[in-house]
Amino acid sequence: xxxxxxxxxxxxxxxxxxxxxxxxxxxxxxxxxxxxxxxxxxxxxxxxxxxxxxxxxxxxxxxxxxxxxxxxxxxxxxxxxxxxxxxxxxxxxxxxxxxxxxxxxxxxxxxxxxxxxxxxxxxxxxxxxxxxxxxxxxxxxxxxxxxxxxxxxxxxxxxxxxxxxxxxxxxxxxxxxxxxxxxxxxxxxxxxxxxxxxxxxxxxxxxxxxxxxxxxxxxxxxxxxxxxxxxxxxxxxxxxxxxxxxxxxxxxxxxxxxxxxxxxxxxxxxxxxxxxxxxxxxxxxxxxxxxxxxxxxxxxxxxxxxxxxxxxxxxxxxxxxxxxxxxxxxxxxxxxxxxxxxxxxxxxxxxxxxxxxxxxxxxxxxxxxxxxxxxxxxxxxxxxxxxxxxxxxxxxxxxxxxxxxxxxxxxxxxxxxxxxxxxxxxxxxxxxxxxxxxxxxxxxxxxxxxxxxxxxxxxxxxxxxxxxxxxxxxxxxxxxxxxxxxxxxxxxxxxxxxxxxxxxxxxx
Numbered sequence: 001x002x003x004x005x006x007x008x009x010x011x012x013x014x015x016x017x018x019x020x021x022x023x024x025x026x027x028x029x030x031x032x033x034x035x036x037x038x039x040x041x042x043x044x045x046x047x048x049x050x051x052x053x054x055x056x057x058x059x060x061x062x063x064x065x066x067x068x069x070x071x072x073x074x075x076x077x078x079x080x081x082x083x084x085x086x087x088x089x090x091x092x093x094x095x096x097x098x099x100x101x102x103x104x105x106x107x108x109x110x111x112x113x114x115x116x117x118x119x120x121x122x123x124x125x126x127x128x129x130x131x132x133x134x135x136x137x138x139x140x141x142x143x144x145x146x147x148x149x150x151x152x153x154x155x156x157x158x159x160x161x162x163x164x165x166x167x168x169x170x171x172x173x174x175x176x177x178x179x180x181x182x183x184x185x186x187x188x189x190x191x192x193x194x195x196x197x198x199x200x201x202x203x204x205x206x207x208x209x210x211x212x213x214x215x216x217x218x219x220x221x222x223x224x225x226x227x228x229x230x231x232x233x234x235x236x237x238x239x240x241x242x243x244x245x246x247x248x249x250x251x252x253x254x255x256x257x258x259x260x261x262x263x264x265x266x267x268x269x270x271x272x273x274x275x276x277x278x279x280x281x282x283x284x285x286x287x288x289x290x291x292x293x294x295x296x297x298x299x300x301x302x303x304x305x306x307x308x309x310x311x312x313x314x315x316x317x318x319x320x321x322x323x324x325x326x327x328x329x330x331x332x333x334x335x336x337x338x339x340x341x342x343x344x345x346x347x348x349x350x351x352x353x354x355x356x357x358x359x360x361x362x363x364x365x366x367x368x369x370x371x372x373x374x375x376x377x378x379x380x381x382x383x384x385x386x387x388x389x390x391x392x393x394x395x396x397x398x399x400x401x402x403x404x405x406x407x408x409x410x411x412x413x414x415x416x417x418x419x420x421x422x423x424x425x426x427x428x429x430x431x432x433x434x435x436x437x438x439x440x441x442x443x444x445x446x447x448x449x450x451x452x453x454x455x456x457x458x459x460x461x462x463x464x465x466x467x468x469x470x471x472x473x474x475x476x477x478x479x480x481x482x483x484x485x486x487x488x489x490x491x492x493x494x495x496x497x498x499x500x501x502x503x504x505x506x507x508x
Contacts, residue, residue, distance in 0.1 A: 042139025045130050045147050052126040053225065056154055057285045057372070058293060061118050062111070068095045068301075069115035070293045071123075073372055075161050076438035077298075078116070082482065083441025084454055085327035085431060087352065092318040096301060102475075107505055108485040116165060117487050120158040124182060127155040132184045142218075149215030153227040156208030157235050163201045165484050167503070169446045170243050172478065174199040177501055180494070194496040195486070202243060209236050224276045225285035230256050234282055234375045237383050238439065242447050250387035253380040256282055260377040263407040266336045273360055273370050274437075280377035287369045298358040298436055299368035305359065307345050315362025323355040326456040330432055336408045337432060352457065358436060378404055378433050386426050394419055401426055404433065442482060449477040478508045 038044045057071045068077040080086050081099040088100035095112055106113055130151040134144050162179045163170075177195035181204055196204075213232040221228045233255040240249035262279040276284045287293065294300065295316045303319040311317040323340060331338045339356040343349045360370035381404050388397035394417040401422070405413045414425040427448065434440035445452050453474035468474075475481055485503045 039129065039133035040137055042134070042137050042143040042147060045134060045137055045139075046143070048126065048130055049147055049150060052123060052130075052151070052154060054291065055119070055123050055126065057225065058291060059119050059122065060296075061115055062095065067115070068099075068296055069119060070296065071119060072157070072161060072374070072438075073293060073297065074119065075116055075165065076436060078165065079438050079441040079443050080436050081441075082452070083445065084452060085324050085435060085441065087322040087324055087458055088320055089322070089349070089459060092320055094296075094318075094320075096320060102481060106481065106484050108488045108491070108502060113484040114487040114489065116484070117162070117490065120162050121182065124155050124158050125185075127151040127158075128182065128184055131155065145215045146219050149212045149219065149232075150227045152208045152215070153212035153232050153235065156205045156212065159201055159208070160205050160235070160239055163198060163205070164242070164443055164446065166486065167198055168478050168480075168483060169449065170198055170202055172449070174202075177503075180496065191494065192496040193494060195501055202239070205239055206236070209239065224281060224283060227283075230259055231283045231375060234380060237380060241383055241386065244390070246387040246390045250384050250391070253383040253387070256375075256380045257377055257384065260380070263378055263381075263404065266409060269336045269408070270339070274357075274373035274376070276371045276373070278376075281373050281375075282377065282380070283375040284371055284373040286371050289367075289369075292367070292369060293372075295368065297368070297372070299360040299370045302355060302358045303343060303346075303349065303352075304354045304356045307341075312366060313362075314364055314366070315360060315368040316366050317368075321355075322349065322352040324454070324456050324458055325353060327431070327435075328353050330428060332411055335410050355435075373437065376437070378407075379430075379437070379439070382426060382430050382433065386423065389419055389422050389426065392419070394422055397422055397426070401429060404429060408433075445477070446482060451475060451477050452479075452482060476508065479506060480504045480508070481506050 038048065055071065057073070060067055060070045060074070062069055068074050077096060078099055081088060081096050082102065086100070088097050090097050095115070098112060128151075130147055134148050134151075137144070159179070159181070167173050167176055167178050174197065176198055178198040178201040179195060180193040181196045181201060182193060183204075209232055212227070213229050213236065216227070216229040216232060219226075219228050233252045237249045237252035237256065240246070240252060260280050260282045264278050264280055268275070268278050274281065274284070276286060287297075295318065300316055301318050302321045303317065305311060305313070305315075305317055311319060322343070328340050331340070337357075340353045341356075343352055343354050358370070360368045363369050381400055385397045385400035385404075388394070388400060398414060398417055402413050414422065414429075416422055416425065427444065430440045430444060442452070444450070451469055451474055453469050453472045455472035458472070469476065480503055483503055485505065486497060486501070491497050491499065491502070
């Protein structure tokens with residue numbers, strides 16, 4: 001029985017369905033079936049889809065209990081930790097600390113680059129099983145469309161995450177090598193597969209998501225963790241924004257906002273948890289006693305439990321993360337999102353800022369069970385504003401930005417209609433609104449081709465391999481130290497990729 005997921009797309013494709021079902025499904029009824037029988041009906045393929053949803057949100061290959069690479073949320077961690085606005089200290093160590101330090105864990109021999117690669121390709125491979133079997137399976141056309149649509153959405157989204165972390169951004173790297181496009185298991189057993197170009201990967205992403213959106217047009221989901229047409233529209237808005245296809249991105253964002261345009265109230269924002277029940281929450285998943293990331297998620301890493309309460313009173317806390325002081329200065333103290341205070345009860349960190357966006361009071365048994373929000377209406381409004389500005393509609397862009405600022409009770413709202421100044425204000429608003437949600441840290445720096453510069457109270461002595469930039473340590477835009485290398489294990493097992501195809505470690 002396979003109990004651990006292999007590290008390469010080559011070996012991951014060879015994992016048998018029975019093993020996957022036994023390890024990930026909440027029901028074990030299909031584990032006695034032959035592979036061909038599992039793939040032969042939509043009722044059995046639904047079980048494979050359930051298993052893949054669990055991988056999508058919870059899968060990790062890290063043996064360290066401090067490992068942060070759990071499904072797609074692990075990539076949100078990387079975005080945050082390799083950006084400018086969060087401080088990480090080494091009280092508990094772990095992958096989050098090496099990501100913050102920019103150690104050589106991004107190189108091909110290290111686990112930090114292996115883990116997200118393995119997790120994403122495992123999800124892709126399971127999605128491919130459904131995609132390639134569903135047409136011939138018995139069952140209704142409605143069931144087939146829903147299975148195919150959700151699986152295409154998963155595959156397209158995983159490729160979108162991979163291509164952003166393993167190569168420079170689309171607009172400057174379309175002809176560079178991206179990631180292998182595994183779309184099916186080969187009939188002849190030859191798993192040789194070269195890196196596709198960035199352009200080829202994005203073409204596949206758009207194809208997958210566009211098809212998924214159409215297939216799911218009549219799908220009415222019962223839970224917000226299911227992928228439906230609105231979620232896929234939001235995914236496409238993100239993709240088109242990276243591709244600088246602003247008209248397309250705005251249209252998809254508007255489609256989402258038509259349903260999820262009611263922004264959180266002050267009371268909702270200051271509950272310190274991005275609940276799935278909020279009207280603007282487009283997509284997310286709950287944590288339960290049987291399905292959770294546990295202490296290795298956002299809720300367990302921020303040193304943000306209230307003064308006077310000890311870690312472990314109601315939920316375990318690693319006490320790792322603080323907000324950088326320059327980040328805190330972006331906020332007005334009177335706006336809804338000002339959730340900062342100094343950790344005055346700990347002499348070691350008395351001058352460091354706590355941030356309560358990711359606070360969860362726990363379940364009374366030492367467990368943090370906060371919801372994970374993966375897409376919100378506020379992000380779509382910011383995408384819309386950025387697209388409007390880039391398309392020259394600066395007055396409309398300002399109105400969109402002001403709508404969010406008014407909802408968050410910002411006093412000194414943006415007033416400029418100068419395109420460049422307005423775009424910078426939108427970028428800052430993304431940092432303020434979307435901290436930790438996956439796209440406002442490293443990925444925005446790469447997409448916007450901005451340097452990574454850390455100023456203020458960052459733990460600079462612990463950061464290595466970074467040259468001095470202006471008054472802080474940092475990296476010039478597009479430096480390959482911001483990009484992961486292809487894992488060694490992939491190079492060893494996939495003859496289609498050689499050392500000559502490897503990303504450099506540094507330089508532009």
